[in-house]
Amino acid sequence: MGFEELNTTNRKSGNLEQTIYxxxxxxxxxxxxxxxxxxxxxxxxxxxxxxxPCFSEGSSxxxxxxxxxxNPNMKINTSELQNYIR
Known part of the structure; x- marks a missing residue:
């Protein structure tokens, strides 16, 4: 389902968020x-x-x-699977 299709669905149902969910x-x-x-x-x-788990150093x-x-107050957690999955 592409964006245009979502817009059509949204017009019919009136609830884009519910459609995406x-x-x-x-x-x-x-x-x-x-x-x-x-x-x-x-x-x-x-x-x-x-x-x-595969988050690269560059992405970090x-x-x-x-x-x-x-958002300086945002907490960044590293996956517990970081060194176990490639």
């Missing part, structure tokens, strides 16, 4: 390239990110730069 929790292919979430300020201040540098610029 349903698609993400189904076994159907979901071809939406990007989606912007509205994040409540209180949730933003309590944000935690757990990196993938980028994530830390984003943390510094947008």
């Amino acid at each position: 349903n698609k993400l929790n189904s076994s159907e292919e979901f071809a939406l390239k990007q989606y912007f979430l509205k994040i409540d300020a209180s949730a933003f201040s309590e944000m935690e990110i757990t990196t993938s 540098v980028l994530l830390k730069a984003l943390q510094e610029k947008y």
Whole structure:
């Protein structure tokens, strides 16, 4: 389901968020390239990110730069599987 299809579904159902949630929790292919979430300020201040076991050093540098610029209080957790999965 692409973005245009989601817009059509949204017009019919009136609930884009529910449509996306349903698609993400189904076994159907979901071809939406990007989606912007509205994040409540209180949730933003309590944000935690757990990196993938295959998270590269370069990606880590980028994530830390984003943390510094947008959310210095964000907690970054390393996956417990970090050294076990390639």
